[in-house]
Amino acid sequence: MAEIPYVRLNADYGEIRADVIAAVDRVFGKGDFILGEAVERFEQAAARPCGVAHVVALNSGTDALILGMKALGIGPGDEVITQPNSFVASAAAIVHIGATPVFADVLPDQNIDPDQVAAAVTPRTKAIMAVHLTGRCAQMDRLRAIADRHRVLLIEDAAQAFGSKYRGVDAGALGDLGCFSAHPLKNLNAAGDGGFATTNDAAVAERIRRLRNHGLVDRNTVSEWGYASRLDTLQAEVLLIRLQGLSSVIERRRANAARYQGLLASAPVFCPPDRPEEFNTFHTFVIQVDRRDELRTHLLENKIGAAIHYPVPLHLQPAAAHLGYKAGAFPVTERQAQRILSLPIHQHLAEADIVRVAECISAFYGAARS
Numbered sequence: 001m002a003e004i005p006y007v008r009l010n011a012d013y014g015e016i017r018a019d020v021i022a023a024v025d026r027v028f029g030k031g032d033f034i035l036g037e038a039v040e041r042f043e044q045a046a047a048r049p050c051g052v053a054h055v056v057a058l059n060s061g062t063d064a065l066i067l068g069m070k071a072l073g074i075g076p077g078d079e080v081i082t083q084p085n086s087f088v089a090s091a092a093a094i095v096h097i098g099a100t101p102v103f104a105d106v107l108p109d110q111n112i113d114p115d116q117v118a119a120a121v122t123p124r125t126k127a128i129m130a131v132h133l134t135g136r137c138a139q140m141d142r143l144r145a146i147a148d149r150h151r152v153l154l155i156e157d158a159a160q161a162f163g164s165k166y167r168g169v170d171a172g173a174l175g176d177l178g179c180f181s182a183h184p185l186k187n188l189n190a191a192g193d194g195g196f197a198t199t200n201d202a203a204v205a206e207r208i209r210r211l212r213n214h215g216l217v218d219r220n221t222v223s224e225w226g227y228a229s230r231l232d233t234l235q236a237e238v239l240l241i242r243l244q245g246l247s248s249v250i251e252r253r254r255a256n257a258a259r260y261q262g263l264l265a266s267a268p269v270f271c272p273p274d275r276p277e278e279f280n281t282f283h284t285f286v287i288q289v290d291r292r293d294e295l296r297t298h299l300l301e302n303k304i305g306a307a308i309h310y311p312v313p314l315h316l317q318p319a320a321a322h323l324g325y326k327a328g329a330f331p332v333t334e335r336q337a338q339r340i341l342s343l344p345i346h347q348h349l350a351e352a353d354i355v356r357v358a359e360c361i362s363a364f365y366g367a368a369r370s
């Protein structure tokens, strides 16, 4: 029985090897290691699929959140509303700029619930940060209406959603700031850490550019205390190579998801249905099931990798104790944390792999019923 791993990050090296080696040669040949010419080319190339005027390349998606929110003037005394079921970086970035994360519960599709957001707004709210979890966009039209009504900013944590769309608008162009990660596990992935911020506001882009390079406005003048958060030239070269193949990666992942949805239709498995207003890029394919841990063990015994994103909600993490939330505060998130399982969805799966995963799941529940 062949293994079906959760990811296969080396599987396409053969395809891109010549381009990677040429890029390494270019970068070393020029000695142009940080913020080189390829970084600017990447920023320009990424602006179109994100539907924005400005892309600023950074060290990570986490830094896109931190520097982006700083550039928007968010800081101590401000509250930022976000969801408790995200990757830790969403909340950590809010804490690192001196603001307070305020959590709002999520919908069955794992994205933030606009009604819960509206209920969480206070006079100190400065921004709403929606995470496009799994690659599916949050309900940005309703969130925009809430943000406008309360005159607060709308931020996209789009780390999992490069290429996704909502009502025809690209992730990254749906808020006042878009934050993307190019971590190796993301659909658009570097050969290490990387990230970028998107905005249509030239002044915000300029300030992020300054913050990423120590706050320097010229060689010897520091306008504000900044950071070392520049994208390596080599990573920009890798991202330019990846961008060329990205639409086929996304199509493969979408086709894999559609296959799973068909094959699992009669199994006791909840997959959030695709809505016509969404274009989902399936960073992850998450099912919600009873007896999740037993199912995961069963899959692993059958050499099928499966992951949990994420098993411990942020408000229940030890680091969040100072925020004062208790178990039970976010029932939808907490129930999902017991039930979610991410199946292999990567672009290197064969159709037979997906059939085997689906059959393995159906057999698990079929056996349980008899």
Ligand SMILES: *Cc1c(COP(=O)(O)O)cnc(C)c1O
Pocket (backbone or CB within 6 Å): 059, 060, 061, 062, 063, 086, 087, 089, 090, 131, 157, 159, 160, 180, 181, 182, 183, 193, 194, 195
């Ligand atoms: C990956 C991720 C981040 C952080 O990105 P890094 O590049 O790893 O810093 C932030 N938010 C979400 C939702 C993510 O999935």
